[in-house]
Amino acid sequence: MDTQRDMEETQDSPGAAGAEEPMCSAWTSTARERVSEARRELINRIGEASLKAVLDGLQQEISGSPAVIGMWERNEVLQQHHVTQDQVRCLVDMLRNKGNSACQRFLSHLGEVDPALCEDLYDPNLSFSCHFAGPGSTVNSASTTPKQKADQQPVVLKLKEWIVSQYKTVQEYNDLPGQDVLLTDRYTQLLIIEKHRKLEEREKEMRTSGAGFFGARQKEYKSITVDQLFKPNDRGDVSKAVILQGNSGHGKSFTAQKIILDWASGSLYQDRFELVLHLSCKEFNLLYKEGEQSSVLDLVNVDEKYIPLVQKKLKESPQKVLLLIDGFDELQFNIKELRKSPVKDLSTPSPVDAIVGALLKGSILSECHLLVTTRPTASDKLNKLLKRPVRCTEILGFSEEGVHDYFKMFCKDEKFKEEALGSVKENETLYTSCFIPVICWIVCTVFREHMQKHIEVANALETTTSIFVHFVKILLEHHCRGLKQPVPLLRSLGQLAERGIQKQQVLFDKASVEGTVSDLTSVPFLCKFLLKETVEKKEMFSFMHLSFQEFFAALHYTSYEDQENVKKMLELVEQQEDRTHLLPVIQFLFGLSKVKVMQDLKDIGLTSNLSLEAKEWIVKRIENNSEKDAKMLFTLHCLYELHEDKFVRTAMAVWDKVKFDSIPLTRADCWVLLYCLQCCPTIPSLTLSECNITPDKLRMLQPALRKCQKLGLAVDNLSDADVRDLVSAMGEGKTLSDLSVLNSSLSDESVQQILTAVSKQKSVGNVLLTVKTITLVTAECLLNFMKSTPAEEFVIVGLPGGSNGDGSLCSCLIVKRLEEHLMLGVANYGDTTSPESEPSGLALGVILPETTYTLLLEEFTCRFQQLRHLVENSPEYDKHVDGLMAYPSSVPDLKWVGLEAACLTEAWAIRIISLINTPHLERVEFNADITDERMEEETGLLLEEGIHLLQEAQIPPGRSIKLTGLRCRKSKDRCRRWRDRKLSCNRYVEIEIPAVKKKEVLKKWKKKWKKKCCVLL
Structure with missing residues (x-):
């Protein structure tokens, strides 16, 4: 418990005097609490001789208190010959942290070397005065009575109350007279470092942006807090002067104001400084221009009625006073090195420049501590003027956590804060700039104004250039x-x-x-x-x-x-x-x-006057580079920054289609795209393929997507709750060239909603959906859709893992139209998690007339489901595979069969021979290949016994077999194991049996659907 604050809170309440004695008349039973309650008196009164004696005693009692001895041996601060109050403070604080036994040992030795001090600590009156002497007071009990100390305290409290009233609010840049905000509602912890950065560090930081910028800062710099500014350094010295430098708009003045406010509020420097005074260099300039002479007391920013108290503190305990000089770089006069009439005392009038110079150099109030804020451009000059020892620190602005905290503090609405911050993070240039507090304020202000006007956050952000121009104007x-x-x-x-x-x-x-x-x-x-x-x-x-x-x-x-x-x-x-x-x-x-x-x-x-040149250049660029994704995106950003609707509409008309393929679009990119597309009355064609379009980006782009006449769209991480947004974005009556819902886990109900919306389009190209589980209901949705909608291709892929385990019929279903025929594909992905294990999995594709495939789909999926519960290469597995391969031979008008398995073995060769003798079948293609549940594809081996068996088989005329995979070139001891497939003796081959080239339907099919599926998971 902070007894100082307790007593301050009781001062103004009725009966406060009666409440004082019970708080201070008795100590608690534990030694640690004793030390805590007597902390200020210990710091004030332990002398050099007594401290050394106590420490010697502790060193002799290693077995009795190893914790304290270890602490003593490790702490270089306390091993100095000259004992200071800061060293005593350091020892007392460490003892309190070490626990009751360490404190008891300390008190025991203290009682032996200084009995009078220990007796005083038990005196209720002296303990009472200790509590009222002020944080870290050095008033000697012999010269100042407890009653005198207590009489001073109400004035100090009143001064603190006055300081709080003056410093608790700030005016923002756009505030009108009388408007202000609480400092605590705006101030956010800043990144303050105590090191000189190297050239390479600075250059690297300047060239990075976004999360990389903040990540590098977090890794490279250890931030200190303002309460650490006056702690002893490595040599045990406490700095008399601290430089707090930082660039414009980085928060120096805010930090200075927060320090004095926190001190007056009782949360900072309570045991170190009895008084913190604020001195403004801007006010010094005014006094200097008027040519009037002033005293030190005239420069202090306090109410006149508190001047006697300030004067008393500066005279009696200057070492307990902190002078906070804000804005050294703003001084409009040179500080003279020497003057004929130097500053003599606190009240005698002197030139302002002489007073400032005397305070900095320590020729007056040499025992006071200084904290001076300045820009780095003036820090070298300041360093030459300051009394020693000096500590130099630098404010680097906000850390990434600081940016987040500022948004949270500024945007009280949690949802709005998340949306605003998310929007800014996607614009790397703007997000990086938010390390500067004034930029962060501008951005938050823009978002808040749009929120108050009920404008969507996604549309709220001004152009990056406009934010920078605001920044320049404010500075x-x-x-x-x-x-x-x-x-x-x-x-x-x-x-x-x-x-x-x-x-x-x-x-x-x-x-x-x-x-x-x-x-x-x-x-x-x-x-x-x-x-x-x-x-x-x-x-x-x-x-x-x-x-x-x-x-x-x-x-x-x-x-x-x-x-x-x-x-x-x-x-x-x-x-x-x-x-x-x-x-x-x-x-x-x-x-x-x-x-x-x-x-x-x-x-x-x-x-x-750039408008004409810029417009001519951008139109020419659009005409010459309409098909290049990266250049197109940069062009759109330029148009967005220009923000001239009529011209953007004219420029966009040059493009008959806008296509982005495999270029991840950020939220900022989506804003840009939305703005440019909305400037167009109609959008002929838009394709967003593998662009990381997430549900939030989908909602953002909805107005533009609905206007498209032709649309190709791939959406990631869609949940059942987001399906309505997708349906709304598709609209009706358009040419849907491609629809891919990737990395999603759709239910059967969501699949049905999407297919209903797709069926309302003028024409449909390829549809790819990822679902939780492929069930018979899913398969029926596929069948009904293909019957009613002339889609070119329909793929349903089930997610791997638990949700797609026992309940799923297979891993993937695919149906593709080939003129009057359909190609039906069913796949069961294998498990290749262990590099030593033989992989599993099977894919089967067939081409047959459209009128035949309905019953075949249901039969195939049921047979594949049985395979998912069996161990690869077990007798039960082989038996079910044999049954699955025998089934197509009973299907009338079967034209083509494609197979994928890990290796071409003798067993697979026998199955292929059986298939090739099926009536009407023209071709079998076997690909030694396996795709695991992570959608990672690996080419397998064509074993020699399988190849030989097929080459020796009697192939009916007009029919053919094609084999693709790796074949070992060694004449003997050929590779047979899956893990040997990457050896140099294996090479990729394509074998035709007989050697007649046929249309490679499987290869085309496989390439197309796997290109999509490989990005699903």
Whole structure:
């Protein structure tokens, strides 16, 4: 229990004095609780001699308290000859963590070396004063009586209450007068590191994006918290000054405000600082301009009635005061090294610059602790001014967890938060940029405004360019000290960025930056860092991330009156495939040509005349690259950034079809696609094949899908609850060239719903569904559909594992139309989980007239179901396979049989010979192949005895057999085992018996359906 906070809470309540004594008059029975209650007094009063004596005693009692001795031996802090209060604090805290026995041993030795201290600790009055002396108080009991301490406390509490009232709220960038939000509703833990990053680390981080960006940060950097800023370092020293540096918009001032608020609220630095004071460099500038002299007390941001208390604390216990100086880089004056009239005391008026210099150097209030926030561009100058020892830390913005926490805090509605964050994560450029708190705020604000207008989250996100322009405007307005002409700065930054992009350079030395940007101290968009080179240090610069460099490079092109350089750059990208690093710049170029963005640019003095060149280039690109998926997707992103509906409609009209095949589309890609398609009155043809279209993306694209005249669609991970969205997206009366429902576990009811919707289309191509279990009902759905709908091909694949185990007839059903015939395929996938085991599984395909296959399908599926319960190559298995192979011979007008099994054995050769003698049968094709439940395909062996038996057989005229698989080339001791199939002696062969080439129906069939099935699971 924090007794300090307990007493603060009782101060203003009636009868508080009566409640004080019971809290402090007695100690609890355990030694750890004794140490906890007396913690402040121990820290204040244990001297060097007594501490050393206690530690010596602990060292002599190794057998009695090994935990404490191990702690002592490991902790270098406590082995220093000079004992400080921070070292005592460290020891006491470790003892409390070690438990009751360690604390008891400590108290025992303390009683031997300092009996008076232990007696005082049992004194209720002194214990009472201990609780009221303030966190980590150093007031000596001999000079300050308990009554004096208690009399001071109400004033401290009132000061804290005043600080809470002043600092608990913040105004956001778009707030009107009187509007504010609670700081606790906005502040999110920031990534603060205590290391100087290497050149390679910075460059690698700048070039990564999305989850990779945040993942690298989490791996490389260990974040510290603000309560660790004043802990002892490796040498046992506690820093007198801490630099908290960070780039513009990264949260330095928010962090400073949160520190003083948390202290006043009782949750931070309670045992370390009795007073935390805030000093603003912006206010220093105002005083300096007026030319008035001020005192140290004048600069402190507290109500006038608390000045006496502040003065008393600064005089009597300065080592317990933290001065928080916010915004050193914003100072508009130079701090003089020497002055004829140095600052003498707290109340004597002096020049402002002299006071600030004296505080930083420690020539006044040398025992006070300092925490100074600054941009990295001024950190080197600050480091030279500060008193020692100094700790340097850097705010890197949000970690990935921090971004998530900020969205959660900003978007109170959980569902909305998940949708908004999910949408942002799919846009890698935007998601990476959210490590900057101000970008995160802009994005969340955009989403919230759209939510309040009841606009779908999927349509809420502005273009990436518009977010970046908002960012520039905010930094120029709120983070550029006294910058009256932003246009020259932005153009010089653009020039630097463009030069770096052309050279694929993300880090710049000081000389190259100074040759372009004049005043580096006022630039909020560049990061500065120091690099050690042998015996020297070198200043280096970079943009906040590569995406910001790409944006400024695009901004550079808007400043050209003559757009020839833009045309050259666009032509260069079109002519050379290796210029992909310029594509993000071009995308930003289109975004800067958006009408609303152009207006925002005018607000800061910039103009954009790129619209005509950009439009001409994109139309030409569409005409020349209409069939290339990757180029098509980039083109759509450019059109989306332009966001000009009429032009997009004209540009899209050039394409008679939009097709994406095997290119995973992110949510951001789907927004782009939806926008561009909705600009079109009709959509002639759209194909999305193997593009990772999940249910949420399907719902997003529904408006566009319904408008398509011809549609090919593959959807992943569809549940029964999502089937309604699929049916709605298909609509009616269109040409459905392809429908694949992949990685899904549909029930028979869902299959029926989909087939009903498919049957309402004008024409149907291929249909592929994955189901929980293939039952007789599933097979009947397939039959009825093929009778009523002229689909080209219908495939049903059952999911592997438990749901597709005992209850499933087979692993796969396929029906394909071949003129007046149908091809029927049934497959049972094998188990090849063990590399040593022989694989199992069987696939059988037949071609027969459409009028015959109904009874055959039911019979085949039932016979295949029996195989699923038998062990491969067992007598029972062979018996059922023999019966299955004998059945087709009784089917009239059978034209073709295709088989797949692991190996061509003698038994399989006998079955093939029996089949080839079936009346009307023209061809048997055997493929030594097996597909396991993971849909992984492996080619098997054609064993020599099987080949020989077939070659010696009497094949009726006009009939043929084809064998495909691996054949061992050795003359003797040929490979027979499945695991030997990858040896170099095996080669892939195709054998015709007799040697007459026939139409390879099985190969075509197998290639087509396996291409689809291999991505199912």
